[in-house]
Amino acid sequence: MKIWINKVEEDTLDSISDEVLIFSLMNKNNKSNIKTHIEDLWRRFGVSALSDINEDLIILAMSVFAIDKKVPRKDFDDNWTRQIKLYLPVIEIDSWNNVKQRLEDMLSFLSGDKWEISFRESKEKYRGNKVNKRYKLIEKENFDCVSLFSGGLDSFCGALKLLNENQRTCFIGFKEYKMLGGRQNEIFKNINEAFPDVNKELLLFNTNPSIPLNENGEKNSLGAEITSRSRSFLFLAGALAVASIIGDVPVYIPENGFIGINVPLTDSRIGSCSTRTTHPYFINKFNEILNDIGIKNKILNPYALKSKGEIVEEVSNLDVFDKTAYKTISCSHPCHSRYDKLQTPMNCGYCYPCLIRKASMNKVNYLKDEYNPYNKLSKTFIENNNSIEGKAKDLKAVMYSLNRYINHIDDDNYINRMLIKTGKLGLEEIRQYNRVYRVSMEEIKNMIIEEDKNQLGLIEYLGINIGENRND
Numbered sequence: 001m002k003i004w005i006n007k008v009e010e011d012t013l014d015s016i017s018d019e020v021l022i023f024s025l026m027n028k029n030n031k032s033n034i035k036t037h038i039e040d041l042w043r044r045f046g047v048s049a050l051s052d053i054n055e056d057l058i059i060l061a062m063s064v065f066a067i068d069k070k071v072p073r074k075d076f077d078d079n080w081t082r083q084i085k086l087y088l089p090v091i092e093i094d095s096w097n098n099v100k101q102r103l104e105d106m107l108s109f110l111s112g113d114k115w116e117i118s119f120r121e122s123k124e125k126y127r128g129n130k131v132n133k134r135y136k137l138i139e140k141e142n143f144d145c146v147s148l149f150s151g152g153l154d155s156f157c158g159a160l161k162l163l164n165e166n167q168r169t170c171f172i173g174f175k176e177y178k179m180l181g182g183r184q185n186e187i188f189k190n191i192n193e194a195f196p197d198v199n200k201e202l203l204l205f206n207t208n209p210s211i212p213l214n215e216n217g218e219k220n221s222l223g224a225e226i227t228s229r230s231r232s233f234l235f236l237a238g239a240l241a242v243a244s245i246i247g248d249v250p251v252y253i254p255e256n257g258f259i260g261i262n263v264p265l266t267d268s269r270i271g272s273c274s275t276r277t278t279h280p281y282f283i284n285k286f287n288e289i290l291n292d293i294g295i296k297n298k299i300l301n302p303y304a305l306k307s308k309g310e311i312v313e314e315v316s317n318l319d320v321f322d323k324t325a326y327k328t329i330s331c332s333h334p335c336h337s338r339y340d341k342l343q344t345p346m347n348c349g350y351c352y353p354c355l356i357r358k359a360s361m362n363k364v365n366y367l368k369d370e371y372n373p374y375n376k377l378s379k380t381f382i383e384n385n386n387s388i389e390g391k392a393k394d395l396k397a398v399m400y401s402l403n404r405y406i407n408h409i410d411d412d413n414y415i416n417r418m419l420i421k422t423g424k425l426g427l428e429e430i431r432q433y434n435r436v437y438r439v440s441m442e443e444i445k446n447m448i449i450e451e452d453k454n455q456l457g458l459i460e461y462l463g464i465n466i467g468e469n470r471n472d
Contacts, residue, residue: 001071001082001084001085003087005063005086005087005089006089007025011089020214025126033211033213037206038205040134040203044138045140046131046137048128052092053095053293054241054244056095056096057240057293058126059088061230061236062207062237068230070210070225071084081112082111082113084114091122093121097119098293100117105285106286106289109281109282109423110233110276110277111230138170140245140246142199143169144167145249146240146242146243146251148235148252148253150329151173151187151329154254156187156324159191160315162252163191163194169201170242170246172202172203172235173203174204174206174234174238175204187327187328191320195320232277239251240297248297252301253277254311255301256306256307256440257303257304257305260278260279260303260304262276278301280301281425283301287299307443308357308360308440308443309363309440312325312361316364325368325369326369331345331354333348333351347369350377350395352398355377357369358447359443362450363443377395377448412434415437416430419433419434
């Protein structure tokens with residue numbers, strides 16, 4: 001599928017055979033089918049425009065995200081792998097052509113698609129004709145780093161750790177849903193009150209692609225796509241834009257290593273349910289490309305080699321954690337109540353991210369978590385035992401994965417082979433992630449033991465004697 005990105009109104013299609021879909025990123029929002037206020041990220045610093053190379057990265061990331069959301073996988077041969085030819089306007093065309101092949105490979109690893117990018121030179125700056133008149137200006141000298149702030153448990157813990165270490169931090173949040181933005185602001189307010197003497201700021205932005213057009217300017221709706229693997233690529237591009245203004249500072253992406261490496265729970269989940277945004281291969285390749293195109297800010301995951309339980313354990317003694325952690329959102333569908341029709345945003349308690357969250361909270365015996373009141377793993381399992389869909393689907397996949405781990409607990413080679421399937425890793429990385437995987441699986445096991453203390457069927461379903469808790 002061919003996708004053309006318009007940056008200015010005067011931009012015209014080259015001679016391209018076959019059908020092409022058009023996304024417009026005009027300066028005027030009413031002429032754009034990618035709605036965004038991403039320019040507020042730099043205008044808050046009194047900057048009217050980004051550097052050329054950072055602007056190009058923003059345009060690329062918004063375009064990839066729009067395609068990801070509006071080109072459904074079901075229309076392709078295997079119902080998953082999309083064949084995308086992207087025609088993209090950039091200012092620093094030589095820089096991008098020099099990394100073209102590596103960029104295509106990185107995006108293909110990230111989204112699971114086949115990307116081909118054709119760059120064309122653009123002279124125009126994106127929304128570079130205005131300055132901030134809405135908000136109080138932010139001083140770039142007041143910050144030591146930039147950190148992603150999703151409103152999830154890991155980013156919350158990352159914020160507490162940074163501020164507790166007196167790191168002056170500019171937090172960047174991607175607000176995909178309006179109600180989620182409200183929760184992000186609420187959590188940040190609590191953090192701000194807990195660390196009044198450390199400078200901090202939260203900047204939220206969003207990008208909403210709508211229906212692409214065909215060559216005749218007519219809407220060409222293919223439907224929506226729900227997997228959205230590239231969202232964090234846009235999230236990072238926004239954070240890098242802010243970091244480039246502040247100076248030579250790092251961009252932190254706090255995510256536990258278990259989700260980062262993301263060993264599929266079952267063989268069938270290697271594609272659709274395995275995010276790769278914090279996989280070390282993706283981060284390493286992205287950093288290499290950034291360096292080669294002249295962006296000196298580096299992306300770092302401070303939690304790459306920790307389990308979610310270990311992350312929580314580091315800050316669980318802080319009062320702000322006790323009072324606020326239950327407000328964080330880890331759910332894969334926080335603004336869709338799905339089966340229970342409860343008020344959103346919420347943690348459903350039975351999707352995969354919620355189960356990993358529950359295991360981490362079990363590690364520190366945190367009792368305030370805001371879960372669906374009907375969420376009891378054993379109850380969910382018993383009521384859905386004869387169905388592979390519904391509430392018990394992810395739980396059963398987790399149980400399968402736990403059973404697989406227990407049956408190979410003494411076989412490092414087996415576990416290492418599973419790790420390698422997720423993406424390229426060096427020998428030392430394999431050793432380190434072997435430990436992260438084992439610790440995380442033990443956290444899940446302990447959660448299930450605790451949940452099934454009334455013997456309602458979870459342990460029996462595993463078909464083995466779990467035995468005593470392991471601490472290795």
